[in-house]
Amino acid sequence: MKKIAVIYHSGYGHTAFFANKVAEGAVATKKVEVEVLTVEQATARMDTLSQFDGMIWGSPTYMGNVSGPFKTFMDASGSVWMKQGWSGKWAAGFTVSGSPSGDKQSTLISLTVLAAQHGMFWMPLMMTNETYAGVKPDDAVNRLGSSLGAMAQAGQVAPEVAFAPGDLKTATLFGAKFAEIVATKS
Ligand SMILES: Cc1cc2nc3c(=O)[nH]c(=O)nc-3n(C[C@H](O)[C@H](O)[C@H](O)COP(=O)(O)O)c2cc1C
Incomplete structure (x- = not known):
């Protein structure tokens, strides 16, 4: 079976919560093996990450871009880039x-550039904003209208209650879509 990793940083738990929803969606397909790693865990085993057929990267948007710890992971991947x-x-x-x-588009652009530097294939979101189909904004898949990747907005409350249902649906569908792609196209 193909293997994927969900690799994320989370300062306050919101991105961690979302990352686990993405992983749940991938696991539910039963088509890939899934590991969830923090950027610290991933950096510590950088040399072994090439065992994965695909990686989903997640970062909170801090100051309009990836967080510092996520950037540390990006920079550490330079050793893999060399090869x-x-x-x-x-x-x-x-x-x-x-x-x-x-300004979270900048974060997704940074992740896209990272993939390009590594010569990887980038899976965009590929989900229409469901508000166009009449779904209530909070419940709509891709309610934030992203294309490059999945976006979510979290309130300043505990992760379990911080997300709109539509964002969490987007997360699981996103994980499932990635699993299908890796299982069938790699
Ligand atoms: C240092 C810092 C910078 C932030 N910068 C932004 C920002 O540029 N735009 C934004 O919408 N939210 C910003 N936020 C809010 C976080 O993106 C938001 O709280 C997110 O849910 C945090 O995810 P986490 O709990 O996984 O760390 C910032 C938060 C911190 C701590």
Whole structure:
């Protein structure tokens, strides 16, 4: 069976919560093995990450971009870049912000560039904003209208109650879609 990793940083638990929803969606397909790793765990085993057929990266948006710890993971992956060890594998990304916009597009662009530097195939979100189909904004898949990857907005409350239902649906569908792609196209 193909293997994927969900690799994330989370300062206050919101991105961790979302990352686990993404992983749940992937696991539910029963088509791939899934590991969830923090960036610290992933960096510590950088040399072994090429065993995964695909990686989903997640970072909170801090100051309009990936968080510092996530950037540390990106920089540490330079050792793999030297060998193009992830070339031809699949990648996708998500981010969680506090504000509805919060400049989180920049975060997804950074993740996309990381994939390109590594010669990876990028899976975009590929989900229409369901509000166009008349679904209530809070319940709508891709309610924030992203294309590059999954976006979510979390309130300044505990992760379990911080997300709109639509964002959590987006997370599980995103994980499932990535699992299908890796299982069938790698
Ligand atoms: C240092 C810092 C910078 C932040 N910068 C932004 C930002 O640029 N835009 C935004 O919408 N939210 C910003 N936030 C809010 C976080 O994105 C939001 O609280 C998110 O849910 C945090 O995820 P986490 O709990 O996984 O760390 C920032 C939070 C921190 C701590």
